[in-house]
Amino acid sequence: MNLTPDFYPKDIVASIQVLIKKGLKIVDKAAKGKTWAEVVEPLDEFEFELGHCTNVNSHLNAVMFSEEFNTEYEKTLPLITNFYTEISSNKALYQAYKNLESGILDAQQQHIVKEVIKSFELSGVGLSGKQSARFKAIKERLSVLSNQFSKNSLLATNEWKKVVSETDLKGYGEDQLAKIKKGDGYELSLQMPIYMDVMVYADNRILREEVYKAYVSRASEVGITDKKFDNKTIMDEILALRLEMAKILGFDNYAQRSIASKMVESETQVIDFLQDLVRHSKPQAKQELAELKAFAGIELMPWDLSYYAEKLKTQKFGFKKSDVIPYFPENQVLDGLFTIIENLYQVSITAIDEACYHPDVRVLDINNKAGLVGRIYLDVYAREGKRGGAWMADYQPLMGDNKPIAFVVCNLNSPSESKPALFEFDEIITLFHEFGHALHHLLTTVRYPSVAGISGVPWDGVELPSQYMEFFCYERSAVELLSKHWQTGESLPDSLYDKLIASKNFQSALAILRQCEFSLWDIKTHAQSKDTYTILEEVRRETALMTGISENRFLNTFGHIFSGGYAAGYFSYKWAEVLAADAYYFVQSQGGIGSNTANAFLREILQVGGSLDFMSQYLKFRGEKPSTKALFKSNGIDVHKNG
Structure with a gap:
């Protein structure tokens, strides 16, 4: 083994x-x-x-x-x-x-x-003859381009740095300053935890603008970093090759080819689904943005949104993000996460002392009553030389006596000299999400590796277990397990918990619009033969409530689409969120963790993986088709009020 x-x-x-x-x-x-x-x-x-x-x-x-x-x-x-x-x-x-x-x-x-x-x-x-040869050449070229896109994104991100003084960082707390301390000064970078701190905490608007523009223009012709990392020609070639590949197979476009292997029936169904989300979310999103503009009292620019949103959130709910962070030290968060998983899925999680590829990595064995289930290699902290974002990847499936093994990777805050790693609540949600994927891989009982765990699951269903896990973060009993003030040992008090829950859906409609923007751009880009930024402009006329800046080239580092598996499938996040919300509320209505219904989710969804029709398994668990009502409920959006 x-x-x-x-x-x-x-x-x-x-x-x-x-x-x-x-x-x-x-x-x-x-x-x-x-x-x-x-x-x-x-x-x-x-x-x-x-x-x-x-x-x-x-x-x-x-x-x-x-x-x-x-x-x-x-x-x-x-x-x-x-x-x-x-x-x-x-x-x-x-x-x-x-x-x-x-x-x-x-x-x-x-x-x-x-x-x-x-x-x-x-x-x-x-295919045969020239068509077959061309198809093979396209697939080979796409694999090379995908890696080059990812490489350029990483190198462009790593290249930008800026040394600043403490005076430049007015608005920062001790925790934020500790992350960027370098000798006698401070060094900013475009690594996600560092970038987000600038956007949320820095009073210096000019600094926020500079860092924002550096971030959104990475790997582009207008970027501050080396132009040799410009990904636009790579993106154009990837899109052209995908279209050519689809047409060789007899499809009109790549979106049709992608959807042929998913639960949804057509690109039209996807677009209708997303536009329905936009229609129901947009009225509330307009109210959310109007509230933010009135609070800020200035003409808002993109680098102002997170900054003023945090201040408005503090005023509305009586607490700020930094009030909560000290209650979530890394070890307590992980202990709490493991306990929740153990209670939800009847397993135990044990850290193993084993040498690995980096000293930051934890090795975790998962066991149940029958013995060893599998192993997770957990790599939590952001660092140079590490791709941004968070993901789960599999090393091996369940096969014979060989147990499944998964890599769980995040880019979260790391410890400083004076204190442990302290996580923001959003980062805890990310951890729950990726462990949801890992458990889907590990808890399978299927002995056929091609359909065990996440394998063989349609792309628009693979996010269900991960998004389902996110819901458990917010339960009071869960937060008690996850929180322990790194200095006092106190769990998050009721007063802060109530405020955290009250703020859960702060600007949720704006967030839905943004995800729908990405998803509509993705499906339309792969259904049309236009420049991808032209399509983005068209989509934004439907979804965006603010004018973007000319330097924005965020597509140039959109790895999910150009170096991941989400091409013409980014809608899967929202599609699966409908399933996840529907599943969670159903489980809660039947008794929650430990109930027969919670066990049914394990039995009918996780353990079965891709070995049977996914929607049929969902119906077997749920008893009826999922409804978008659950999604709107989880985001605090009144469907009747918003039309």
Whole structure:
């Protein structure tokens, strides 16, 4: 049973070459098979072996970036892409799966075969000659471009720094100052925790403007950082290649190809869903912005929004963000999170003393009554050489005696010399979210790795377990577990908890509009042949309540779309949030944590993964289709009032 990844791989190009050579032989043999054991099982076993290399390489490149390793990593990308392209275009293997359809299979096996056949067809198995060759070339090129986009984003983010004095940082508290202390002065950067502190706390409006413009113009032709990191030509090529790929397969656009593998039925359904959210949210969003403008008393610019929002929030609810932060030291937050998970899913979480790729990383074993369930490598703090954002990635699935292993990565505040890492409540929500993904991966009972955990789950359902977990952050019993003042040991008092809950939906309609803006831009960009920024301008006429600045190039670092898996699928966050809100309120109505209904969510959703039809499983758990009413309720939006 392998529970320890090789975090110091050598000769990764040669290793991948050897594995691919082995894999092609296995594929050829499987293509001649007649039974499940002859066709599927050998491929699963090899995929498990190959994943041990590719998953670690990808992970290290994201969290311990170096030019030396990246150079070798980039050489592996076309090798891997070409290998999977060879498999997906292997007509004999496709026919072997087609032959399995008429055999004796259980329900999970039937679902797997059906989905694999669909995947073959979406991957060009029906192509031949020049079309097939071109399709393979496109996939190889896209893998290289995706990595280059991510690399440019990281390097552009790391390049900008600014040394300032304490006088420049009026409005900062001790916690914010401690993060950026460098010798006798202070150094700002574009790492997310540092950037957000400037936007929220810095009284110096000129400084806020400078840092905001540096952040939103990263990796662009107007950016302050080196123009060699400009991602626009990469984005344009990615979009053009996706369109060409879709048309080769017979689709009108890439959005259609993307939706073919999701629960939703069409791009029109997606757009209608998002526009409905906009219609119901916009009236309240206008009120929220008008309130902020009246409070600020100035013509608001983008670098003013977070600053005045925090001050308005403080006035409205009688507390400020910094009042709460001391109650959430890292160790208490993690202990509380683990206890909540243990109560919700009947498992135990234990820290393991094991050397890892970085001293900040925690190694966690998850057990249940039957024994070891799986392992998580938790990498919490922001640092240079680490990709921004937060994510969960898998190292290995459940297979035979091998337990599932996940990487959970965040970019949160780190400890200082004088105090532990103290988390903002939004950062705690991020932790819950990513652990929701990890638990989806780890708690599976499915023995077929291609559909175990998150594997095989449609993209517009994969965010359900993570967003479902977020709801538990706000429960009073949860906050008692998560909070313990780092100096006094006091849990968050009722007075602050009540204010925290009262402020939960502060400017929630504005937040929904912003997410709908991203989602509408994404689906329309992949459905039209226009410049992506032109489409953004068109979408903003429907969703935006403020004029943006000419330097804004945030799309140039939008990794979810250009170096992640969310192309023509960003709507999945809102789609899954509907499911998550609906599921949470249903569980609460039936007794909450520990209830049979909470256990049903584990049994029908998490444990089943992608092995059965996802919406059918949701209906089995819930008893009826989800409603957007739950989403509006969770965001404090009165649907009847807003039309």
